[in-house]
Amino acid sequence: MATNGGAGIIQPGIFEDLQKKIDEDTAVKDALRDIVQNLEKQDRAAQSALSRAHSTTTANMPTVIKAASDHIASEIETVQQLSKVASQHPYYRFNYAWSRQMESVCFSILLCGWLGGFGKTEAGQLLTIEEVGQILQIPVNVKDRDTFHLTIEEYLLSLISLLDELSRLARNSVTLGDYRRPLQISQFIKDVHAGFQILNLKNDSLRKRSDGIKYKVKEVEDVVYDLSLRGLLPKDQ
Amino acid sequence: MSGNKNKDTEISSSSSPFMPMFEHFRAELDEHHDRRERIIKASRDVTAASKKIIRTLSQPLPAQVTKSNTPYHETIKTQLSSVAKDLQGLNAHRYARQISGGCQEFMEAALFSHYLTTGTLLSYESAAEELKALGVGLSVEDYILGVYDFTGEVMRFAITAMATSGALPAVESSNEGEMEVEGERRTVLDDLRVLRTVLEGFNAGGGPFGKDCEKKMDVMRASVEKVERTLYGLVVRGAERPKGWMPDADAARPVEVEG
Numbered sequence: 001m002a003t004n005g006g007a008g009i010i011q012p013g014i015f016e017d018l019q020k021k022i023d024e025d026t027a028v029k030d031a032l033r034d035i036v037q038n039l040e041k042q043d044r045a046a047q048s049a050l051s052r053a054h055s056t057t058t059a060n061m062p063t064v065i066k067a068a069s070d071h072i073a074s075e076i077e078t079v080q081q082l083s084k085v086a087s088q089h090p091y092y093r094f095n096y097a098w099s100r101q102m103e104s105v106c107f108s109i110l111l112c113g114w115l116g117g118f119g120k121t122e123a124g125q126l127l128t129i130e131e132v133g134q135i136l137q138i139p140v141n142v143k144d145r146d147t148f149h150l151t152i153e154e155y156l157l158s159l160i161s162l163l164d165e166l167s168r169l170a171r172n173s174v175t176l177g178d179y180r181r182p183l184q185i186s187q188f189i190k191d192v193h194a195g196f197q198i199l200n201l202k203n204d205s206l207r208k209r210s211d212g213i214k215y216k217v218k219e220v221e222d223v224v225y226d227l228s229l230r231g232l233l234p235k236d237q
Numbered sequence: 238m239s240g241n242k243n244k245d246t247e248i249s250s251s252s253s254p255f256m257p258m259f260e261h262f263r264a265e266l267d268e269h270h271d272r273r274e275r276i277i278k279a280s281r282d283v284t285a286a287s288k289k290i291i292r293t294l295s296q297p298l299p300a301q302v303t304k305s306n307t308p309y310h311e312t313i314k315t316q317l318s319s320v321a322k323d324l325q326g327l328n329a330h331r332y333a334r335q336i337s338g339g340c341q342e343f344m345e346a347a348l349f350s351h352y353l354t355t356g357t358l359l360s361y362e363s364a365a366e367e368l369k370a371l372g373v374g375l376s377v378e379d380y381i382l383g384v385y386d387f388t389g390e391v392m393r394f395a396i397t398a399m400a401t402s403g404a405l406p407a408v409e410s411s412n413e414g415e416m417e418v419e420g421e422r423r424t425v426l427d428d429l430r431v432l433r434t435v436l437e438g439f440n441a442g443g444g445p446f447g448k449d450c451e452k453k454m455d456v457m458r459a460s461v462e463k464v465e466r467t468l469y470g471l472v473v474r475g476a477e478r479p480k481g482w483m484p485d486a487d488a489a490r491p492v493e494v495e496g
Contacts, residue, residue, distance in 0.1 A: 008356075008408070008423050008427060008428060008431060009352070009357055009358050009408070009427075009428040009431050009432065010357070010358050010432070010435060014358065014360050014361065015435050015438075015439060017361070018361055018380070018381065018439075019440060021377045022377060022378075022439075022441065022442060023440070023442075025442070029444070090327075090329060090330045091327060091330070092327065092328070092329075092331040092333070093330040093333075126255065141265065142327065143327065144326075145326070146326055146327045152265055152266065156262065190253070191253040192253075192255060194253040194255070194256070194259075195253060195255040195256060195258065195259030196259070198256070198259055198260065198263055199259065199262060199266060200263065200266065200267055200270070201266070202270055
């Protein structure tokens with residue numbers, strides 16, 4: 001059999017060129033990974049600061065918000081860095097590299113905002129996707145150009161995380177003697193739940209996670225029921 | 238059913254302050270899902286048409302090939318053109334996973350057809366150009382995965398040829414600069430071995446592409462060995478057997494020529 005050293009079927013250089021293209025992609029992925037890992041670290045710190053909300057009374061909440069906001073400020077810087085690098089490449093080619101972390105950052109911001117951060121004068125407010133985009137200084141739901149942005153899916157998934165966290169906060173507020181907050185949370189979760197119900201979701205992660213909202217609605221309703229049964233709800237309700 | 242559900246919800250939740258926001262999200266997500274489904278359907282149709290092309294190509298009577306495959310090429314052209322506008326700009330990579338199957342299968346058909354007519358491997362650039370004319374981008378990944386699948390077709394082609402003609406098919410290449418070895422013809426097996434060497438030397442990196450390559454690598458290696466084993470049977474026992482006897486590639490498992 002003749003083995004003619006690679007000539008014949010393959011024109012020389014074909015696979016070398018392809019290898020170069022794949023290697024370039026790998027280099028981009030590595031650069032993105034470093035930034036995303038940094039973001040992940042910063043977000044852990046932010047969420048750790050935010051988790052103190054569960055053991056903090058409403059009066060002392062500003063200190064929690066302040067601590068979380070400081071961590072979020074450094075996250076914003078990293079997101080800027082990520083946006084700069086990522087925008088040099090097609091957005092959806094690499095978005096799997098940061099999607100989960102961006103969702104997590106968005107959740108920290110939503111929770112901090114709900115507690116009364118980001119210029120919200122009172123607790124219980126939902127930051128819109130546009131407001132989150134302004135805080136992160138990135139565009140949202142971009143359709144007409146190929147650049148780094150926050151997607152609707154990322155926002156909605158982080159909104160579900162917020163509901164999970166709030167259902168926990170409803171119970172812990174009662175422990176702290178705050179009987180008003182569960183009512184506020186109950187109404188908020190019901191309102192968001194109503195919103196999710198009009199979405200036509202396919203069998204994807206958004207569908208799976210949003211299916212769990214109804215249990216959160218019930219959990220908080222149970223807390224409110226326990227309070228009302230014992231006459232503990234605030235009188236003005 | 239879902240329409241009724243939506244209506245009920247809207248009535249009962251008209252007090253939710255978030256409804257306008259979610260109505261906007263619904264419109265955006267519906268648009269995305271519709272686009273995604275269009276692409277998946279087109280990808281499936283391209284895959285089916287490509288499979289038919291491959292099947293026709295593996296049959297003898299090459300003269301008929303071009304003519305009988307025309308409708309399938311038309312199908313591919315129509316399908317890809319129909320989703321081309323869904324795959325532009327930002328969305329070019331958004332639905333890569335949905336269109337990938339069709340692209341890979343089409344690559345397999347294009348590579349096989351090109352090999353049968355020219356004896357060479359269709360280059361990425363030429364293949365990408367062909368798809369670009371239809372408005373669809375070809376990723377390096379889909380091309381490489383197509384090459385893996387193409388080796389399987391070459392294997393089936395070689396074994397069918399050995400079974401029917403009793404010899405390994407020779408290849409006449411149109412490539413420039415090929416070393417002509419006196420008295421030795423280049424065969425399909427030589428080409429398979431070259432492809433095997435090149436694919437084994439290719440570093441796909443980590444991630445989903447690396448995993449896909451790993452899986453296809455085993456299949457590709459088995460294909461080359463199937464041809465080697467069949468040739469061995471032909472060389473060792475072929476001379477003793479009467480004309481028309483077909484060697485087994487694998488005594489335990491019959492070779493699936495048509496699969």
